[in-house]
Amino acid sequence: MDTCPNPVIILVNPQLGENIGTAARAMYNGGLTQLRLVRPKMGWPNPHAIQPAAGALSVLQNVEVFETVAEAIADLQGVFATTARTRDMAKPVHTPRQAAAAMHARHAQQERIGILFGPERTGLHNEDLSFADTLITVPLNPAYTSLNLAQAVLLIAYEWFQLTQQAAEVTAQLHAEHILAPKEELLGLFQHLEGELDRSGFLRVAHKRPTMVRNLRNIFLRASLNAQEVRTLRGVISDLVAPYYGDRSGQSPQNPAE
Amino acid sequence: MDTCPNPVIILVNPQLGENIGTAARAMYNGGLTQLRLVRPKMGWPNPHAIQPAAGALSVLQNVEVFETVAEAIADLQGVFATTARTRDMAKPVHTPRQAAAAMHARHAQQERIGILFGPERTGLHNEDLSFADTLITVPLNPAYTSLNLAQAVLLIAYEWFQLTQQAAEVTAQLHAEHILAPKEELLGLFQHLEGELDRSGFLRVAHKRPTMVRNLRNIFLRASLNAQEVRTLRGVISDLVAPYYGDRSGQSPQNPAE
Numbered sequence: 330m331d332t333c334p335n336p337v338i339i340l341v342n343p344q345l346g347e348n349i350g351t352a353a354r355a356m357y358n359g360g361l362t363q364l365r366l367v368r369p370k371m372g373w374p375n376p377h378a379i380q381p382a383a384g385a386l387s388v389l390q391n392v393e394v395f396e397t398v399a400e401a402i403a404d405l406q407g408v409f410a411t412t413a414r415t416r417d418m419a420k421p422v423h424t425p426r427q428a429a430a431a432m433h434a435r436h437a438q439q440e441r442i443g444i445l446f447g448p449e450r451t452g453l454h455n456e457d458l459s460f461a462d463t464l465i466t467v468p469l470n471p472a473y474t475s476l477n478l479a480q481a482v483l484l485i486a487y488e489w490f491q492l493t494q495q496a497a498e499v500t501a502q503l504h505a506e507h508i509l510a511p512k513e514e515l516l517g518l519f520q521h522l523e524g525e526l527d528r529s530g531f532l533r534v535a536h537k538r539p540t541m542v543r544n545l546r547n548i549f550l551r552a553s554l555n556a557q558e559v560r561t562l563r564g565v566i567s568d569l570v571a572p573y574y575g576d577r578s579g580q581s582p583q584n585p586a587e
Numbered sequence: 588m589d590t591c592p593n594p595v596i597i598l599v600n601p602q603l604g605e606n607i608g609t610a611a612r613a614m615y616n617g618g619l620t621q622l623r624l625v626r627p628k629m630g631w632p633n634p635h636a637i638q639p640a641a642g643a644l645s646v647l648q649n650v651e652v653f654e655t656v657a658e659a660i661a662d663l664q665g666v667f668a669t670t671a672r673t674r675d676m677a678k679p680v681h682t683p684r685q686a687a688a689a690m691h692a693r694h695a696q697q698e699r700i701g702i703l704f705g706p707e708r709t710g711l712h713n714e715d716l717s718f719a720d721t722l723i724t725v726p727l728n729p730a731y732t733s734l735n736l737a738q739a740v741l742l743i744a745y746e747w748f749q750l751t752q753q754a755a756e757v758t759a760q761l762h763a764e765h766i767l768a769p770k771e772e773l774l775g776l777f778q779h780l781e782g783e784l785d786r787s788g789f790l791r792v793a794h795k796r797p798t799m800v801r802n803l804r805n806i807f808l809r810a811s812l813n814a815q816e817v818r819t820l821r822g823v824i825s826d827l828v829a830p831y832y833g834d835r836s837g838q839s840p841q842n843p844a845e
Contacts, residue, residue: 359728
């Protein structure tokens, strides 16, 4: 079976071309590529949308325009609508995160989903909201809940993307880039440092030695060192002790303790 | 003990006043109010910041300006830095969601946190990143990861806010607004409808009656009706059957089956 297309972003009566462009970028950030417009105030195509959509022009090139919300949602199985006014609507209200989970579940069952966004100043009218199965409201600072159109699109698309396989891969890759040194190399560093400190006399008080060693090891354990950093620290130790080994040239042996 | 202040947003070398204004709005959306600027390119105060910060002027009024990143973070215990370049930095990399959890944990231990954002075009330089404990990268569509400054601030502030008590209250309130009808009222609706359908003969085939009743009930169960909707539907039924009861005035009894 073909993969079901990703959710469609539907802008109802958007006022300014610029905002259509920035909304196109925001949805593309979250991997959404299908944009529908219902009665855009300044018509379509709109040259003012192009510059603000830099990098997401492919989204603009595939825009579909409709006269009514009913036509714009006719081929969809699931309709979500963003609104700050949820009272007395008698529909389930989701946060963007809950909506993303619901959309993914329905998408997995091959349902086509659309998300309605209202005009910049007024938001969706009650009649537009009547077409929706589910409302979406973003929990924000009660003292300041105002979002512009592109920001509202961004938060929905961002939450959609976080539940995709691609996001899981991106996140795994981010974490893979910080690979800790193997414990063997870390223990080599401890042995090197403690060997030199035994020699220098820093650890000479026998009954204090275990605590001092533990404290030192904790510092380097907490530092979450990678392999390169372990090598760097061993170089630092070697360099510091080089004079003791008779090397005053600055060309210290890398690992004199080995 | 005093409550620890919320995380500080630190914009390093922001280019345009407009972007400082929109960043102020975005952070305030997430309940963050402390903004620091390091060497803003056009100086500070900047009149171009005011209009774009509409509604979040209180954030602008308390801006602190610093000459260096080192000075801007001097009083903080935790420093996070947003960047798309995480390779070879040998620091933990968090998604915004992971970072929000980490920031809340540290905030709960009375640590003061700051989050660094770089200039619009270039992002943070490696030297700025060197001040951070933890890097933050937003998992986004690999084909299009570009975010503007205010959007980057919004996603971090949004994730911070989602873990606050206030967000929990907002979310609970959203869901509280959709209170389903008590089952007693729903059963009253079923009884009313089925009573009238028994009378009209719609349910006359005895062996089909249980299935037909079950299907009808499922429709209204799935509809997740609230109390007002149950009353509306009972009104609809009463109105439809009014002629049978000899009422042709349109003044049908509300609940003839009771």
